[in-house]
Amino acid sequence: MTPQPDGHEPHFDTLAVRAGIERSQFGEHSEALYLTSSFTFESAAQAAARFSGAEQGNVYARFSNPTVSAMQTRLAALEGAEGCVATASGMSAILSLAMALMQAGDHVVASRGLFGATQQLFGNILSKFGIETTFVPATDLDAYRAAIRPRTRLFFVETPSNPLTEVVDIAAVAAIAHEAGVLLAVDNCFCTPALQRPLALGADVVVHSATKYLDGQGRVLGGAVVGAKAVTDEVYKFLRTAGPSISPFNAWVILKGLETLRIRMEAQSASALELAGWLEAQPGVSRVFYPGLASHPQHALAMRQQKSGGAILSFEVKGGREAAWRVVDATRTISITANLGDTKSTITHPATTTHGRISPEARAEAGIGEGLLRVAVGLESVEDLQADLARGLAG
Template identity: 45%
Template sequence: MNEDQRFETQAIRQQIDGTHAQEHSTPLYLTSSFTYENSEEMRAAFAGEIDKNIYSRFSNPNTQEFVDKICAMEGAEAGYAFASGMAAVFSTFAALLAAGDNIISCRSIFGSTHTVFNKILPKWNITTTYVDLKDTDSWQEVVKENTKLLYVETPTNPGVDLVDLSWVSEFTKKNDLILVVDNCFATPYLQQPIKFGADLVIHSATKFIDGQGRVLGGVTVGRQDLIDEIYAFSRSTGPSMSPFNAWVLSKSLETLAVRMDRHCDNALKLAQFLESNDQIAWVKYPFLPSHPQHEIANRQMSAGGGVVSFGIKGGLERGKRFLDEIKMCSLTANLGDSRTIVTHPSSTTHAKLTEGERQKVDITPELIRVSVGLEHIDDIIVDIQQALNHSI
């Protein structure tokens, strides 16, 4: 691996050497286990004295290629690939935390992560304290002796709010906390949290990394010592990514840069269109000057990403009619697809939160989240405009 190569080159040229038929494209390694030349090689492999594949739940050439690419893109020392984004989230916490530990988390996080914090981890006496992104001065007050980890999304789901990664890194170092950043919305092409001081970065590879709504996957990368703990936990509990999905996702990374360029260009144009539309109450997109953290976005992101959130005038009932009038765009809870996706978070992705919890993170009934795809921007805008017109 040439560390001097640019992002796009790393994504394409970091791959397994062709050792069987001198293949140009990485082959699939659909095997559950691996063989050895003799008993001593097998013993040394199981003892960790030599770097050999043992079992695809532990490692596989396809999953390793995918992890190596993400590590190169994020500037990470090591990583582990999971069957889904939520497998990565849960396994990271389960590996690093013990009974009695406390997590600090920004309040604006994915609905399923809320469920892990509120319903699953408390079974093992692991507690979560939520903090407000808009009131970072209050964060120091909630740090406890048993606080071990701080978790943030930036941009957040679904409100596309931002966390100042430089500030939060200084905060965690001052308080001796592990900083874990969900970088799903930005992808490593637009933002590399480790460069700002993050210890671990998590991705739901199902989203923009795959980019075409085909497979599930997740990955955690970062400090070697922390990944060692995550690997040990995951090797025994089995949340590993399949070789086939790793092969698909590694291929997807080869086009991540060009796809994200189009996602970002389309999203900015859609945000500008919405901001000028009198049927829209508000619009949030990191690279709009009106975004509350626009300055932070320019400092830590190279572009604004592929997600736009907005509030439609007329509230919940108008929002329902708007979704029902969508013709070309897709109605689904996924994001990061080549196809534009329109979602109503309060009734779908964040439905398990209480009304009070949603209000605290500004997930209002009129909020619409658009994962802007790769179609021609004029066609996306036409569909959004006609749905607005027919939902009045």
């Protein structure tokens, strides 16, 4: 957005609506959607300058598009970052970061409580290319320090974690990483910059599945790597060649979703807190995992580094898989889907969906039992959500 002549710094809500807008000669008020695969040049000399990087400008939509640039500028502003590279999905953002920063022989230290696909990427796919990963308990600071090797290049954490909402002390882990000359990347999918800004706490890189809350209505796929320009420039080089690019249309949808990000996150977080408290009182529930509850092991830490507990909770149902599936199957309002971040509440059984492809041993280490359910709270009435879950919990 246009710099203020008096040096005034715009607030989050203003950046969410205004950052990244560059109007064309038509003077359109809403952000323009540029659906084109390539861009024309005024001359052969200009084409050569654009391809070489001597002149700034759009070349080919795999790596340059005005709509994508607007999304990147806006998200970088919200995270307080120098740069941002948008990608086709959250997983492609993590892959792009790893491929841009590491090579065979390098080592990653990752928190154990990661999304199932992220665990698969670090544990099974990157290992094929000689990049090893050590998984450590998310909240054990000594374990991060002990796992460091001479070729460790990256710490990767997810906070709050999926699905148990473990909260990682970002500042403390950043200090351990930086002491060893290692970068810290934080998956900020659950909180978004509306509730948590990892870069301000010492992280070097933030990754997003923009598919989730950044879009906010379950419409499109997208991802992003946000951080220092030195990092995002390397990610951009990988994306330019390898092509895990976001489509301009998806970027446009996410760009518009960012406008209501804080409002949605605050409303959904408030509902999640109310629902979590209700679940704790249900006789069919043995435990609730939600950072906003005083019973959460990292509640105090979460309240320091997050603005609220977020919109995701999980809970253990007494009776294992059979009882958990009964709760899922009894829902009529909540959507049975593994996606999250939607205005519509969703429910899933992690052991057989999001974390179903990792080994039983890995699930056990991560604390993902057969009775665990995850709910991503949307914008419906909390009373209706309670009635929907009560039906299945009643047995």
